Amino acid sequence: MNIKRVDYFHVQCKRIEPFIIATSSTNIVNNILVKVIADENYGYGNACPNTVTNETPRSILKALKILSHELTGEDAKDLNWINERMDSIIKGNPSAKAGIDMALYDLQGKFKNVPVYKLLGEKKKKMLTDMTIGIMNQDAAVEHAVQYINRGFKALKIKIGLDKEKDIKRIKAVRDAVGEDIKLRVDANQGYDINTAIEVIKKIEALNIEYIEQPVKWDDLEGLSEVRMHSNIPIAADESVKSKDDALKIIEKECSDKINIKLMKCGGLTKAIEINTIAKNNGLKTMIGCFGENRVSITAGLHFALSQENVCYADLDSHFMLINDRTIGGFTFENGYLIPLKKIGFGVDVNIEEWGSMNF
Ligand SMILES: [Mg+2]
DSSP states (O other): EEEEEEEEEEEEEEEEEEEEEEEEEEEEEEEEEEEETTEEEEEEEEEETTTTTTHHHHHHHHHHHHHHHHHHTTTTTHHHHHHHHHHHSSSSSSSHHHHHHHHHHHHHHHTSBBBHHHHHHHHHOOOEEEEEOSOHHHHHHHHHHHHHHTTTTEEEEEEESOHHHHHHHHHHHHHHHHHSOOOOOOOTTTTTOOHHHHHHHHHHHHEEEEEEEEOTTOHHHHHHHHHHTTOEEEEEEEETTTTHHHHHHHHHOOOOOOOEEEEHHHSHHHHHHHHHHHHHHTTOOEOOOOSSOOHHHHHHHHHHTTTTEEEEOOOOOOOEEESOOOOEEEEETTTEEEEEESOSOOOOOEEESSSSTOOO
């Protein structure tokens, strides 16, 4: 099964409402859909530009142009080899590489007539996902929380990191509104300094918070470690971990209790599995997260999580917030859980007739 062609297509779509976190505010989302064709079959992948890996639509299109040219004729079944090849062709560009890696898993599933999560070794049937509440005023946050609970969500992630007093009040108000049975996670997206992080954590520790993500800057590992020493809430590293080397550093410096793995940060499923294995061997649970992604890469994240015992948390919610992203299928959402479709590959489909028109 040799790669015949790689097509890609830039899709820009709107969010239902602006999404504000400590580092950015967006109402438009970009994704580059990838289609790898081999032996009269094809697989879908997706690359999402983001500020964590510093990839833009332009950089991803440029990387895909090079990779598609160089990978033509290669054996599509040998994922380790393809990943090694991609790293030898261009440095960095993990989201672009994730798009191809993902499409090859979809292809392999189709080739072997099984869903990807079975190909990787099914460990779970479904995955609980949280729904994220961006930074907004307290009343709006409570209103969003109640709305999400009514839609079936059993876990919420509250974005914080711009204003400590407002953050503390907002988290308390949401906890009061949703009750004790709902799982609450918070994410500061690097917004605090060490002292502020410790102060906020002290004031919310009675609110049964599952974990706090990335309280301080991604490269301040000493700071992260210090916050952890003073925290009764588990710490999750997100922006600090983009690769297995980052994961090893985090473990060595005892910076966090959990790691947030994102396919776009690390370069796809092959590398996500490597990071998860390292985390597992060192006693750290992991979560699967996302950027402003469509159903293709959300499904890939879901299949990764279903195949790995150690992936205990999911924040796979971006597709809920997009308008007309042109991707369909993959999974259903029931009572807070994402449940994969019992189809071969990822079971996703894409509404694009103009495939290849973005190729140069
Ligand atoms: Mg995060």
